[in-house]
Amino acid sequence: MNERTPIHMVDLKGQYDRIATDIDAGIRRVIESSAYIRGPQVGEFECALAGYLDVPYALGVANGTDALQIALMALGIGPGDEVVTSAFTFIATAEAAALLGAVPVFADIHPDTFNLDPAGLEACITPRTRAIVPVHLFGQPARMDEIAAIAERHGIPVIEDNAQAIGASYLGRRTGGIGTIGTLSFFPSKNLGCYGDGGAVVTRDEDLYRRMRLVANHGSARKYHNEVVGVNSRLDTLQAAILQAKLPHLDAYNAARRAAADRYDALLSGIRGIRIPGRDPDGVHVFHQYTIRVTVGDGIDGGAARDDLAAHLAAAGIPSAVYYPVPLHRLAVFAPGGPATARFGALPHTERAATEVLSLPMHTELTEEQLVRIAETVAGWAADRA
Ligand SMILES: Cc1ncc(COP(=O)(O)O)c(C=O)c1O
Structure with a gap:
């Protein structure tokens, strides 16, 4: 290959x-x-x-x-x-x-x-x-x-x-x-x-x-x-x-996703400004997405740092995605006077997540070489920001 x-x-x-x-x-x-x-x-x-x-x-x-x-x-x-x-x-x-x-x-x-x-x-x-x-x-x-x-x-x-x-x-x-x-x-x-x-x-x-x-x-x-x-x-x-x-x-697919997530965790942990996904010790996570947080914007940059990392990855030929850039309570469909009604109070953790999350490639066919390449590209971006 x-x-x-x-x-x-x-x-x-x-x-x-x-x-x-x-x-x-x-x-x-x-x-x-x-x-x-x-x-x-x-x-x-x-x-x-x-x-x-x-x-x-x-x-x-x-x-x-x-x-x-x-x-x-x-x-x-x-x-x-x-x-x-x-x-x-x-x-x-x-x-x-x-x-x-x-x-x-x-x-x-x-x-x-x-x-x-x-x-x-x-x-x-x-x-x-x-x-x-x-x-x-x-x-x-x-x-x-x-x-x-x-x-x-x-x-x-x-x-x-x-x-x-x-x-x-x-x-x-x-x-x-x-x-x-x-x-x-x-x-x-x-x-x-x-x-x-x-x-x-x-x-x-x-x-x-x-x-x-x-x-x-x-x-x-x-x-x-x-x-x-x-x-x-x-x-x-x-x-x-x-x-x-x-x-x-399916179990083999999920095992492959978990193995890829474990490698990501090992390769990305310790990088300043990047937070690896938290894991609930009571659950077995099957990593539909591997979603990091880009914390260098301190939750107040409206997602600019996260978007910059996504652009840096794209320039290196690495796709990524933001799930979800607009939390549901901020969508026009649920806006006051809009087509549908929703009820909510302050949602600070939801708001912050929407500005920080970035999902990296995650599927059953990722190779060690690809995982290392992705992690090194993230690390390179973070080093430039430090
Ligand atoms: C959390 C969640 N709920 C519901 C759905 C809806 O599934 P479908 O696209 O099959 O209608 C999706 C799929 O995108 C989803 O991610």
Whole structure:
């Protein structure tokens, strides 16, 4: 292999090449059967996914955004209800609630993990709170024991947004299967990604599973006998076949991500102005993203130092990305008088994270040479700033 291979943010082609025979055979089987809609591969994958997450029920849906919406609909959440979540996440987490007329209520994150800080959670709960939605951001589990204890005290269900963390675990339990409902995304770049859109909901509660199946299928359990207002959200059979071929490799994929993260940690720790990601000792992080903080701007430069490092990396042929430059409470969609309502107080840790975070290339195919090259480029930038 060429010593200086190009560095990608994700490398889906490299991953495909290793299991091409299985993927191609799975796709061919679907095409030969012509069972494109809810073919047998969907049910088989749902069973395998439930087994993997150690839950009795899994339902494939069209994407991770629908998964959140279907979970909220099955819980009967609608206009005037409040859903407590993080503002430091992808828009889908809050958008699903807003679409249903519910009000997202943003709690602050813990600065070490970027996840909902249970310490500030209880103050956000009101008699209108109908769900808490922790996000296992960047592949790191939120503190589910503390969140579940608060939820239980108030009799509120917990929906785990597990889009970024399939395979992670918290105190020995796989994320997604800990709360009332878990939602998943199989967007191509996710730790378990298909070759288009895909998602799932999982639960231990049979009644909720039935309701989610109803909602996801136009509100009908029996064709042409619709009972509730639902949506059309199916996991595509071709995507299910691809996911079936990839699921057995997920633990190895996550191990490769963790090994790359360990190398990054070793190579980057001690560099002034750079903070490596914090790890919750109670969780197993699966590094959907490897996200450093660029602290030389002291949280008051509006992200200028971080953007400068990103430009320096780009000039050296190294991609990077900012997840997320604008926290949800600062988006126009939730601005006062804007199209949707959100409620929030001061979110200092969320605000600061948005100006400091930078995600470095993270995928299953990173080589030692690439990791060293990335770390040396970061170190070179930091040395120039010192
Ligand atoms: C935290 C989080 N929630 C929800 C989603 C939505 O998933 P999808 O893109 O499959 O709709 C994503 C994916 O981008 C995500 O990162």
